[in-house]
Amino acid sequence: MTISESHKKCKAFIGSIPRDVLIITILLLASSLSFGLGYLAGRDTAQTTQFSLVEVSPENISPEVSPGEGKVVASRNGTKYYLPQCSGATRISDANKVWFESIDVARRAGYSPATNCPGI
Numbered sequence: 001m002t003i004s005e006s007h008k009k010c011k012a013f014i015g016s017i018p019r020d021v022l023i024i025t026i027l028l029l030a031s032s033l034s035f036g037l038g039y040l041a042g043r044d045t046a047q048t049t050q051f052s053l054v055e056v057s058p059e060n061i062s063p064e065v066s067p068g069e070g071k072v073v074a075s076r077n078g079t080k081y082y083l084p085q086c087s088g089a090t091r092i093s094d095a096n097k098v099w100f101e102s103i104d105v106a107r108r109a110g111y112s113p114a115t116n117c118p119g120i
Helices: 003-016 019-048 103-108
Strands: 072-075 080-082 097-100
Touching: 072 103, 080 103, 097 103
Parallel strands: none
Antiparallel strands: 072 080, 072 097
16 A cells, blocks of 8 residues: 555545534544643642742741841842842831841741842
């Protein structure tokens, strides 16, 4: 059997299937394939990414110091800490500022360094 004969047989077979059934079959196969690939991608992401949730509340941000003495500042509502001279620190309102003695204390409280603050 040559390639052209196989092509004619396939074309005849597909031509014998009603058009509506063919379209529905193609849609079902495409959607199943898309769902399966998305599921596999999600499984891979879930296995490689591990998140740790830290509840930030005034009780567990204990080593707070007064504004004049602190070396690192963060927002009560945020997740990043800044040096006092960084632009991000100047945008935090005084009511929401949390001051820490050091970077280590801020990290233990669940904050991470700001990427736009040089020197951290």
